[in-house]
Amino acid sequence: MRKEMIFALAALFFMTLSITGVYAGEEDNKWITISTSKQDVTGDKKEDTIIIKGLPYEEGETHSFLKEIQLQINASNGKVYTIALDGGYSPKIKFLDLNHDGIKDMFVSSDTGGSGGITNHYLYTLKDFNLTDLTVPDALVINGQFQNGYKASITIQETGESVTFDLRNRGKEYEKSGLYINGKLSEPTELMVDPFAVLKPKLVTDDKMYGLIGYQAISGAYHADRIAIVKSIWLYENGKWVLKDTKILESKS
Numbered sequence: 001m002r003k004e005m006i007f008a009l010a011a012l013f014f015m016t017l018s019i020t021g022v023y024a025g026e027e028d029n030k031w032i033t034i035s036t037s038k039q040d041v042t043g044d045k046k047e048d049t050i051i052i053k054g055l056p057y058e059e060g061e062t063h064s065f066l067k068e069i070q071l072q073i074n075a076s077n078g079k080v081y082t083i084a085l086d087g088g089y090s091p092k093i094k095f096l097d098l099n100h101d102g103i104k105d106m107f108v109s110s111d112t113g114g115s116g117g118i119t120n121h122y123l124y125t126l127k128d129f130n131l132t133d134l135t136v137p138d139a140l141v142i143n144g145q146f147q148n149g150y151k152a153s154i155t156i157q158e159t160g161e162s163v164t165f166d167l168r169n170r171g172k173e174y175e176k177s178g179l180y181i182n183g184k185l186s187e188p189t190e191l192m193v194d195p196f197a198v199l200k201p202k203l204v205t206d207d208k209m210y211g212l213i214g215y216q217a218i219s220g221a222y223h224a225d226r227i228a229i230v231k232s233i234w235l236y237e238n239g240k241w242v243l244k245d246t247k248i249l250e251s252k253s
Helices: 002-030 168-177
Strands: 032-039 048-056 066-074 080-085 089-096 105-111 119-125 142-147 151-156 162-166 192-203 210-219 226-237 240-250
Touching (some): 048 089, 080 119, 151 226, 162 226, 162 240
Antiparallel strands (some): 048 066, 066 080, 105 119, 142 151, 210 226, 226 240
C-alpha cells in the first residue's frame, strides 16, 4: 500500500511538471515583436540586433497594454542579452550616445496609460559586451500647495526656485468644488506633482553633446486642472546625471 501511494504521488508530481511546461510554452508563443533594429551598441564596429518584445493581455492585440516588455540584444559575439522592463503601451527605442563614451546607448520609453500621461524610461549600454544600466535622472522634487486668495505656489527643492500663481480665474470652480470658501482654503491642500511625463534626448551643449530634457506637470484640484509645467535639462557627467537648468512654465489651461 505504501509503495502504491509513493508511485501515485510521483506520477502526480511529474504530471504537474508537464502541465506547467505546457502553460509556459503557450505563454512563450504569445510574445509579440514590437520592433527590430540593427545598430552597433558594443563598439566592435559590427551590427547587433536589438528587439523589443511584448506580452499582451489578449493574444493578437498588438496595440493593447503589454503586461511584460523585454529588450533583447542579439550581440555580434553570439550572446543574447535580455532585459525585463515594466509593462506599458507602445514601447519605443532610440540609439544615442548619452553617456559620451563614443558608443550608442539604448534609450527605451513606454506609456503607462495613466491619467497623468506618465511614461517609463530606461537607458542601457552594452559597450565592450558589458551590459550596464545607466538609469535616467530622477524627477525633480517639487513642493506645491494652494494658498488663500485663489493662489498656488511651487518650489523646486534642488534649486530653491519658487513661483506663486494667481488662479483667480478659476475661483468660481474652486468654490463650487469646496476647495475654497469665500476665497479661503477649506483645508490645507497640496498640488499634484507628476514624475516625468516626457523625458527626451536632445543636444544640450554648444559642442553638440546629447542630454535629456524632462517635463513634469503640476496640477491643482484634479489632473486636468493644469497649473504649470516644469522643464529640466540634464547632462551625463562623470558617471551620473547632472541638473543643468530648470524652467517653470505657467499653464493657461
